[in-house]
Amino acid sequence: MKPLRVLYVSPHAHLGGAERVTMDLLAQHDRSVVEPSVCFLHDGPLVAQCRDRLGLPTYTINAPPLRNVLQRRRAVRTIADLVETGEVDLVHSAMAWGHLYGGKAAREAGRPAVWFQHVGASWGSMIEAWASFVPARTIIANSEFTASGQRRVNPRRAKVEVIHPGTRIPAEPRAVRRARGREALGIASDEFAVGIAARLQRAKGQDVVIRAAASLLHARPHARLLIIGEGLFDADDSGSRLPQLAETLGVRDRVTFTGFRNDVSDCLAALDVAVHASTTPESFGLGLIEAMAAGTAVVAADGGAVREIVTPGVDGLITPPGDHEALATALLSLCDDPERRQSLAAEGAVTARERFDAVEMTLKVEELYQSLVPR
CATH class of the missing domain: 3.40.50.2000 (Glycogen Phosphorylase B;)
Known part of the structure; x- marks a missing residue:
């Protein structure tokens, strides 16, 4: 069976908490199960790490401010083109900002979208509220705390599943x-x-x-x-x-x-x-x-x-x-x-x-992907 081709959409290419989780997933995936590629919405040090150290197909676009509707549409279309030309099976977006682009691109390309939400959503955040209306087959929440906030924002939308982030367990004493x-x-x-x-x-x-x-x-x-x-x-x-x-x-x-x-x-x-x-x-x-x-x-x-x-x-x-x-x-x-x-x-x-082992986190995410893409 061919591996699932998954395009990751990350809003930032500088190392923060959400980016560490994304990088762990990219590094830990069994390439016979998931064949990842990654698109960053802005340039930064992680671009070279993904391209050179992990050997992944890596793309960068300069995502415009949300108020610039025309440029935003072009950016979404660019990501949708990556999905179509790369024969991507599923789009995984990190954070609300990533999902506003990746989720819309997945919809244009006719592919399922997964949104990994790393912050507790609320109606007080315009970006979080907007993102909650972009279709996603599943929203992964990094905690029950995040999941409860996401359900309050838009209880009728996608299924919310909690997968706690993991970390690499040191092998050395x-x-x-x-x-x-x-x-x-x-x-x-x-x-x-x-x-x-x-x-x-x-x-x-x-x-x-x-x-x-x-x-x-x-x-x-x-x-x-x-x-x-x-x-x-x-x-x-x-x-x-x-x-x-x-x-x-x-x-x-x-x-x-x-x-x-x-x-x-x-x-x-x-x-x-x-x-x-x-x-x-x-x-x-x-x-x-x-x-x-x-x-x-x-x-x-x-x-x-x-x-x-x-x-x-x-x-x-x-x-x-x-x-x-x-x-x-x-x-x-x-x-x-x-x-x-x-x-x-x-x-x-x-x-x-x-x-909280990163290996177990990755396995749970891979199982979710497989449940969403017919084989």
Whole structure:
């Protein structure tokens, strides 16, 4: 039986959460089952990765603003031409922006569309609302939280199916990855390292982490904080604001801003505690499952899909969002209780392996594709 030809439509070619899921799917597909190609709506580093590293047919169009109706129609037609000339069986679009183009192109070409929705939809978002009226045979939601929002926006439209994103489960022993990560980051063997790995953006809560860590750093001289990541899409002024906050709190010399890292898995393994601190409800927590897979204890801000991932007191701790005092208390308790910290880390690794493996995510997506395309 020939493999299914699937065209992925991704709105961005810079690495964010949705793009990491897309890249994992593209890399993990069994090519005897799915033969992927990819179309980016804008240029960026992922174009070369797909073309050169993954060896995929890769296309880029400059998608116009939605208000430019004529150019938008031309862009949709361009994607529809790719579908027809490439004899594509199914179009998979990421995010609402991707589905506004990919879903319409699939309709023009007479092919089924799948929309992988990575954010909680609401009528307050014009793009999410518009996209919900573009035909899709199935909407994949990355969590029950996202699925419930999608159903509220347009309950009569396509079936919504939850497939949690996965992460690559490291094959190397944690001790090896931890040693390599600590050496790369300059963390001494006797230091207690707390960190957050996320793009620099107010909603990610790095300021909450810095305020919480300030209490920890003043109380425990062997502790230090690492802020892992960079700004994305020129989100805000966090790149300059956060170091100034650390300076104001008197801990700048013990806070490391790593910038972008290619070795995030090693960086997470190097930490003693990884923090998720989003101040608004997140549709998923990719950074959470990556830290758990790395074998590191996690503390997460409550809300959104967090409780679909973390069982409080079993494989992680949960604190109220935006509450730096509660976070400081949690960090101090884990600093002083290595046995509990190690227990949470071990259980978290089991959770990641059993429930959030990228291989299993890919298999579920492939099964969905096969159910939608007659063979």
